[in-house]
Amino acid sequence: MHLLEATDFNVTTTPWLVILGLCVLMALVRLIAPKFYSHYLWSGDHKMIGKQFLVSSLLWAVVGGALALGVRWQLAWPGSEVPGFKALFGWPDGGAAPEHYNIMFTMHASVMIFFVIIPLLVGAFGNFVVPLQIGAQDMAFPFLNALSYWLMWPAFIFMAFSFYVPGDGAGAGWTSYPPLSETMLGDGQTLWCMGVWFVGWSSICGAVNYITTIVKMRAKGMTLFRMPLTSWSILITSILVLCATPVLGSAVTMLLMDREFGSSFFVPAARVVSDAAQATGGGQVILWQHLFWFYSHPAVYILVLPAMGMVSDMLANACRKPVFGYRPMVYSLIAIAFLGFVVWGHHMFQSGMNPALGRTFMIATMMIALPSAVKTFNWLATIYRSQMQLEVHTLCSLAFVSMWIIGGLSGIFMAATPVDIQIHDTYAIVAHIHYIVFGSTLFSVFGAIYYWYPKMFGRTMNKPLAYTHFIVTFVAFQFTFFPMHVVGSRGMLRRTADPYFYGNLQGMLPVNQLMTVAALILGAAQLVLAINFFWSMFAGKVCTERNPWKATTMEWNTPTPPVGHGNFDVIPEAHRGPYEYADPDAAEDFTPQFQAPAGSAKPVPHAH
Amino acid sequence: MSHQDHAHPAATAHAHPPYLKVFALLVALTVVEVVVPFVLTGSRGIAATLLIVISVVKILFIARYFMHLKFDAKILGLVACAPLVCASILSFVLLWDH
């Protein structure tokens, strides 16, 4: 407490000063090197903004990954110093203390969700791919687009600073349930709130832009039902972001008010918050859970819908077949998004919520299995009897589909209240979420990087390195996360610094050590991706071919890479649906959307 | 274009929605709202219901006339309904659970 008082001035002002410094720096760069500034920093070009999102998210993934390895290290060798953490975060115990364990898992999840997955899917690929796919010259609002990237920077700064304030960071879990998040001393939690707040603004700016672009700026002939599924999924995701994120914003604002200004929204009776005497506020802790999950459950779909869209595009391309059931794919996207709004309570079966509500949420949650199954079977039917080209993005898409099945099936178990009561807060949940968010989403992101890299940078990535990266990652992934199902169903609790304190968990140490070793290999494999990514940017094989994958969608109708601001050197026009592969009437096995039909010179071929 | 601006002032003036009538209605409803708590002191339930109904009417008039939803493309009305759907889901759960 006295610590808090003494350092109050420093921690609350320093991040703001750093942000101010960043603004001054940007202004200076604008003066000194205006071309560099308008091309690489405040660029209105959606392609550059997509790359900015891509690179900064990949860099944050290093932080998130390091924290994950810190967590794994503690589970394998409890109480020992994590190598490098003393130097990295300035923790004298090197992450061995339980409170540092809490900070590690909290910040791992927060960084991975807010700074890696969402910006990668929506910010990076949404930005880069959507205007190209729908045949627009840019997003509807380039300024808003740049703003949505640069609003991430205050968030980056707040989150980064949260490690270096008294208290060493936010440790209430990424869900930040009160009362812990209210009583947590030190400013880490406050900075966490500020960071999330800015991420929310960034997401909303992006969502407004995507929806307007997709609704208003499609090229001639690009009807809604001729849009590739990536664009569809970004449209649906943006609607989710638009409706759900502000609710998190208001919840976080109330949490900040509670912490900093002494209101009592989430302060339960008889709790002491930041040097205050006991309050009779009688605020509602479960209220936070409702508001938080009202955002964060749709956020789960924000984390996976764009991945589904990208995988559909890549699978159709790899299998040289139209996506099986294109319209059902669209309708199931919409259904998942809508159902995503009415199932958040399945995170709260154990919260003391009204049991009748629990039953409602259980049924709604199980209903999500229907559109999800539609998608899964459509992917399988797309793959079925196809002449698959085994490129790396194909492998990644296959990994997506199979990991989605595993993660989705365990999700159905968790949707059932009785089962969830059993496995709530165990490693079974951790296994489920990682099968979806790593196994599905991140593999699709890997695939998307390999797939769209030539269009982004005009060079291709090194293939042997890419295959190595995929195979090592895939195998290490299974060894890291599959055993979590087992230890979880045997009762190993998540968010426990030293689970072996409990007698019944002591036998699980060897399995955990296996998982940790696999996780270390998994982490190391990402170095291959990083090297390949940055090395290929400058020294990869030059690719000037417009359509290296012989794909059908509109983005392959631009020069590689698209030159300058404004995308198309030909007037984009869509003549057909997005997946015209293997058309028996056509000369080649694919007919791109942008290829004019043979008789197009005559306006009405069958008029007479 | 300025000749067009002045060509048919009367015709364009007639084309506007009845803003002043809506304004008068809004003011009248506000007066009723302020009076309700003073008059209906005994029955809080009736007062609350009445106040909610009046507010909904006011909101509808603002949205349809001042925000032009009545005259605009249907998709904008659809967009405007999105928060209503979310709000009803959220309040349904919150009220059931409080």
Place this chain on the structure above:
Amino acid sequence: MSSDHHALPHIETEGNFEFTNGKFAMWLLIVSDAMAFIGFLGAYMVLRISAVGEPSLTGLPWQPAWSLPMDLILTGLNTFVLICSSVTMVKALAALQDGNQAGLKKYLAMTMLGGAFFVSFQYYEWTHFVHEGITIQGMKLVDLDTAMTRGAAAGNKLTKLEMAAQMYGKRRFEGTPDAPAALPTGKGAQDFRSGNFTEAEYLFLELAVRDRANADLRPVQGGIIHHTAYGVPGTTNDPKGRTGRELQEELEAAEPAQRGSVIQAHRAAGSRVASLFCSSFYVLTGFHGLHVAVGVLYLGILLIRAFQGAYTRANSSIIEVAGLYWHFVDLVWVLLFMLIYLI
């Protein structure tokens, strides 16, 4: 498969809606803003409904009788000003559409003035509340006499004992309210008789402290024990510089006879009873006021541009888009006025 090319000789262009990108984007922003308000209003609803109707072991009533009543007439007038500014906004658009530049400037200026008046009144209301001891942290303890005066002004007819029950918590005691069996005796009674504090005040203090001594650690009713100098350290203005917690500890450790002076120290220190009404009131009106303030700036920029002659019938949608924002702010106030002030 290939029938698609031949079946559609004409080109569908679903992308061509009549409205501008800006108008659509403003509607989307309004949706997201509405969702933010829905988050706050949902919280308000839950907290208010679960607030107890009368003092209990766990909470204050939503708005206790001794809290400052809000002035409906003044706020109603302020609402009227906001509605006026809404109609001047549509008038500005209509003027522009009729090619009436002078009208555009006049009505834009009136709209902006209306918004500025609204924010200023909100500021006045806030300062008035803070002056009366109602902040986001809660309500300042008042003495029983002030509570009686305020209650009477709000039109309630509580007896002194009932008011004390509201302030310090209702306790079950033997005897009748008029002749309670648990009246203090001994030294405390002397103190009581010496007139330092009233009968009811002493009674409830005594009972509240006894509850705690009985190892019942649930909070007793806010008022004496559960005052708070909340949140930011050093908000008490106790002459000795004690924090809220120190004062509380002092109170609990004090001999019964000394407690009266400790309570007075609390009052002097500006201790507050945490209140969900206060939290919600400031956050909701603050969030809305912020929107109005932003709107006034927005209108100010439009007004400057209008004086530069930037707007014509052709780009009147810029004014319309600003109008959408402004009417949305008005629309939200209709809800807030009803929920916070009237119900």
